[in-house]
Amino acid sequence: MKRNIVIAAVTAAALIGGGTATALATTGDGGGSAQQTANTRLSDDDVRDDQDDRDDDKGQDDDAAQAASGDVTAPQAIASALKHTSGTVVSAELDDEDDSGKVIWKVDVLSGDNSWHSVHVDPSNGKVLGAHTDDEDDTAQVRAALKGSSVTAEQAAKAAAGKGTVTSVDLDEDGKNKSWEAETRKSGGAEQDWKIDLNTGKVTADRADDDANDVDDQD
Numbered sequence: 223m224k225r226n227i228v229i230a231a232v233t234a235a236a237l238i239g240g241g242t243a244t245a246l247a248t249t250g251d252g253g254g255s256a257q258q259t260a261n262t263r264l265s266d267d268d269v270r271d272d273q274d275d276r277d278d279d280k281g282q283d284d285d286a287a288q289a290a291s292g293d294v295t296a297p298q299a300i301a302s303a304l305k306h307t308s309g310t311v312v313s314a315e316l317d318d319e320d321d322s323g324k325v326i327w328k329v330d331v332l333s334g335d336n337s338w339h340s341v342h343v344d345p346s347n348g349k350v351l352g353a354h355t356d357d358e359d360d361t362a363q364v365r366a367a368l369k370g371s372s373v374t375a376e377q378a379a380k381a382a383a384g385k386g387t388v389t390s391v392d393l394d395e396d397g398k399n400k401s402w403e404a405e406t407r408k409s410g411g412a413e414q415d416w417k418i419d420l421n422t423g424k425v426t427a428d429r430a431d432d433d434a435n436d437v438d439d440q441d
Contacts, residue, residue, distance in 0.1 A: 294327065294348045296379035296388040296404075303329035303341035304376075306350040311375040312364055315390035315405075316345065326351060336361050360395065367395035371420035378402035378418040381425050385416055403428065 294302075300311050309331040317328045327343035338356040343349070373381075379391045386406030394403045394417070402418040404425075415428035 294343065294345045295383065296327070296391055297376045297383070298348055299327035299343045299345070300329055300376040300379060300391075302343050302348045302350060303327075303331060307331045307333065307339045307341050307353055309333035309339070310368065313390070313392040314375060314379065315392065330356070332361065332364060363395045364393060367393060367400045368420070373402065373418065373420050373423045375402065377423060378404060381418050381423045382406055382416050385414060385425065389413075391418075 296314055300314050303314070304311060312330045312332050314327060314329040316325055318325060325345065327345055329341045329343060331339045331341055333339060338358045338361075339353050340356050341353040342351040344351055375391050375393070379388045382388050382391065382404035383406075385404075386408045389405050389407050391402055391404045394401050401420055404416045404418060405413060406416065407413050417426050417428050418424070419426075
């Protein structure tokens, strides 16, 4: 007896965001039929990749927290950078090193000849790991903002240290009320932004940042 087999297949390759691929098989013999359904889910490799990404993010947060509680404070990192490269420190922050992902202090120094230098400082011992020149287009703004000011980045970092561990200090040269901006981290992990007056060194909460967060929370 001749047996006719008709197979119809519908396939879908790994659906973005998760999904299934379904295959249908139909056989006929005098009108008899059977249907088989198979569900193929995301591969174990995709699941592992997602987990690895989450682990990487968590690892970077842990590294930042560990560096923030390290031996070298923001003022010390700034002082170390200035010993290596003389000039005016415009910013210092704990950040990921470009290649290795290791968390380091990155200190931006504006030299007397208006050249910019990024100095990398080890947060565990204060040693300068290296430096390179940068191209910046706001030199005139920075010079104008700092003209006549009496509070340096190092002093601003020391002032903000009373609010928590300083993880960054940066010059805000835009707008009418120019100031130093600092970010602190407390032992529980909470972060807060502050403004430090360029002349008095007075530390106040960055209300503009708080307002922006309130708007985000409402969205």
